[in-house]
Amino acid sequence: MKIITLHNRVKIDELLHHLQMQLNTLFKEQRQADIDFKIEKVGDTIEISQPEIYPEDVLYKIAVKGSELHITRCEHYVDDVNSLTVESILNDLFKHVAGKSGTDLIQEG
Numbered sequence: 001m002k003i004i005t006l007h008n009r010v011k012i013d014e015l016l017h018h019l020q021m022q023l024n025t026l027f028k029e030q031r032q033a034d035i036d037f038k039i040e041k042v043g044d045t046i047e048i049s050q051p052e053i054y055p056e057d058v059l060y061k062i063a064v065k066g067s068e069l070h071i072t073r074c075e076h077y078v079d080d081v082n083s084l085t086v087e088s089i090l091n092d093l094f095k096h097v098a099g100k101s102g103t104d105l106i107q108e109g
Contacts, residue, residue, distance in 0.1 A: 003069070006097060010067075012044065015064060018096075019048070019093060022093055023037060023039060024037055027086060035050060037086065044064075047060070050082075053082070057074045059073065059077060060087075
């Protein structure tokens with residue numbers, strides 16, 4: 001799990017909307033691949049998946065805990081180029097959501 005601190009508090013619904021508006025467009029620009037990821041709120045987490053390509057599990061689960069994001073990535077796809085591209089885009093989008101001061105990585109493992 002990776003824990004990122006945002007310097008601004010964010011609500012899960014705002015983060016969900018931001019990811020839904022940006023992730024697929026940025027992914028298509030960066031990878032030049034026509035793949036759409038499913039980005040949805042399930043309970044108190046945001047899940048990012050692509051069941052046609054990755055049927056075993058969701059790629060990412062993101063939980064908002066105050067000013068922290070708890071991000072779990074599917075262990076089956078840690079070295080997959082699409083998953084790595086999504087992670088890179090997520091990191092940039094999290095910086096944008098965090099505001100001017102950015103983010104801090106608290107824990108990764």
